[in-house]
Amino acid sequence: MDISDNLSVESKTLKVNVYTSLVALSVLLVSWIVMSQSLKLKAFGKKIDKIPGPFSIPILGTLVLIIIPRSEILEVIIRWTRKFKDGCFRLWLLNEPVIFISSPDHVQKILGSKEHLEKAALYQVLKPLIGNGLITADVPSWKAHRRLLINSVNGKMKQDGNVQPLVFSLASLELGLGCSPLKRYEEDINAATQELFDYVVSERRKQRQTHDINTNEINTESSALKNQKHIGRGALIDTLLDAAEHSENEITDEYMKNELMTFLVAGHDTSSETMLWALFMLGSHPELQDKVHDEMKEIFGDNRTPEITLDDLSRMTYLDQCIKETLRVYPSVPLLMRKVNTDVELEPDLIIPAGAEVAFCIPAIHQNPSVYKNPKKFDPERFAADKIADIHPYGYCPFSLGPRNCIGKRLGEVLTKIVLAGFFLNYSVTSLQKPEEVKTVAEVTLGPSKPIFFHVKRR
Numbered sequence: 456m457d458i459s460d461n462l463s464v465e466s467k468t469l470k471v472n473v474y475t476s477l478v479a480l481s482v483l484l485v486s487w488i489v490m491s492q493s494l495k496l497k498a499f500g501k502k503i504d505k506i507p508g509p510f511s512i513p514i515l516g517t518l519v520l521i522i523i524p525r526s527e528i529l530e531v532i533i534r535w536t537r538k539f540k541d542g543c544f545r546l547w548l549l550n551e552p553v554i555f556i557s558s559p560d561h562v563q564k565i566l567g568s569k570e571h572l573e574k575a576a577l578y579q580v581l582k583p584l585i586g587n588g589l590i591t592a593d594v595p596s597w598k599a600h601r602r603l604l605i606n607s608v609n610g611k612m613k614q615d616g617n618v619q620p621l622v623f624s625l626a627s628l629e630l631g632l633g634c635s636p637l638k639r640y641e642e643d644i645n646a647a648t649q650e651l652f653d654y655v656v657s658e659r660r661k662q663r664q665t666h667d668i669n670t671n672e673i674n675t676e677s678s679a680l681k682n683q684k685h686i687g688r689g690a691l692i693d694t695l696l697d698a699a700e701h702s703e704n705e706i707t708d709e710y711m712k713n714e715l716m717t718f719l720v721a722g723h724d725t726s727s728e729t730m731l732w733a734l735f736m737l738g739s740h741p742e743l744q745d746k747v748h749d750e751m752k753e754i755f756g757d758n759r760t761p762e763i764t765l766d767d768l769s770r771m772t773y774l775d776q777c778i779k780e781t782l783r784v785y786p787s788v789p790l791l792m793r794k795v796n797t798d799v800e801l802e803p804d805l806i807i808p809a810g811a812e813v814a815f816c817i818p819a820i821h822q823n824p825s826v827y828k829n830p831k832k833f834d835p836e837r838f839a840a841d842k843i844a845d846i847h848p849y850g851y852c853p854f855s856l857g858p859r860n861c862i863g864k865r866l867g868e869v870l871t872k873i874v875l876a877g878f879f880l881n882y883s884v885t886s887l888q889k890p891e892e893v894k895t896v897a898e899v900t901l902g903p904s905k906p907i908f909f910h911v912k913r914r
């Protein structure tokens with residue numbers, strides 16, 4: 456064996472040693488990461504378990520949830536809200552904790568804060584449908600886009616005193632999409648809508664270009680003609696296209712379609728479920744329905760097909776109370792969820808640890824007996840002008856509250872009101888089932904567990 460053989464054996468041994476050390480180091484590193492993660496999780500779990508809740512076991516979580524039927528789940532959550540101190544309890548969904556809160560002061564601490572704007576992981580299920588639109592957006596892009604869109608949602612209504620066109624473009628579609636036969640074709644509708652948006656975005660872009668060329672060619676000082684360029688603008692799609700023209704906004708076609716889909720999804724079923732529940736409640740309380748009809752007659756006299764204006768809507772105070780009470784008893788979005796970024800001290804002995812997911816069960820918040828006397832009763836008088844101030848501002852949240860509330864709140868209210876106003880001016884309705892016979896099913900929106908039947912009569 457010569458010296459070069461020795462060197463080659465030594466270098467092989469050295470290589471083996473380096474590999475062994477690297478493998479050992481990697482194993483150590485991975486074990487350290489796993490251990491520190493599991494210690495963190497254990498510490499996190501311990502903090503969560505300081506919050507009371509129904510019986511749960513490690514890994515499998517709160518087992519009882521498996522056997523509760525879908526139509527009972529809301530009632531069970533409301534019961535737990537009443538059972539646990541301060542209306543706060545934790546559930547374990549397998550290994551993932553969720554903390555439910557319901558007291559208005561606690562709700563305010565999270566929804567009212569600028570700190571806790573992040574949505575919970577559950578919202579990811581909506582991403583295939585609406586991508587990074589406002590509802591599912593992460594906080595930085597939400598901030599940029601919310602600022603951009605808010606004026607186009609509310610501004611359009613202020614410009615057009617007559618709100619009827621809004622209803623024809625949105626609510627007629629709403630009533631169609633909200634009804635159950637079409638639910639069967641949901642996938643096809645979604646695919647077709649995406650295709651439609653492709654078409655709408657590209658056509659609108661072409662139209663705008665042609666219009667820009669024409670108005671530039673006219674080259675006149677007439678302000679009327681200059682303004683023509685903006686006729687029809689102010690719609691959501693134009694706000695997005697305007698923003699896309701300024702590259703710093705990074706508005707892609709994909710984002711534009713997702714945002715249009717977000718507004719369609721967020722605006723339609725919510726408003727149509729509200730209309731449905733309002734019909735059901737007023738159809739079950741004929742004396743309240745008569746008051747609504749009297750109000751319509753007072754505003755419109757014998758005109759059965761009026762062009763309803765914003766001014767007319769502001770005079771419909773009793774109908775407004777009925778819609779508010781409908782949204783209290785049947786909030787069309789039953790569940791909101793956030794992830795908190797810092798520890799939140801709800802009470803000195805009740806702390807939500809940073810990183811936890813918090814759920815707001817709106818029906819449970821709306822049936823809090825310390826906010827509402829006799830909470831099960833449908834009573835529009837709660838929202839009369841001289842009583843509304845008695846309601847804690849965070850005890851009523853059908854449109855959520857705080858910085859990340861519903862951007863379409865005003866539009867949703869106007870749509871619902873105008874459709875119901877037209878209806879009660881011309882028709883009377885009787886619900887063929889009693890309220891106690893119809894249960895609710897909480898999905899993304901709050902629907903009835905079975906079809907509701909009405910008898911409708913022309914007045």
Ligand code: HEM
Binds near residue numbers: 786787867
């Ligand atoms: C009665 C009708 C409506 C109800 C009850 C309602 C309720 C809500 C609620 C509770 C949220 C918060 C969701 C969450 O935090 O996860 C929300 C968000 C939202 N709503 Fe509505 N909504 C209604 C109508 C509308 C309409 C008509 C539009 C659009 C034209 C709309 C667009 C949106 C959007 C885009 C968001 C996300 C806002 C953001 O994260 O910044 N909503 N809505």
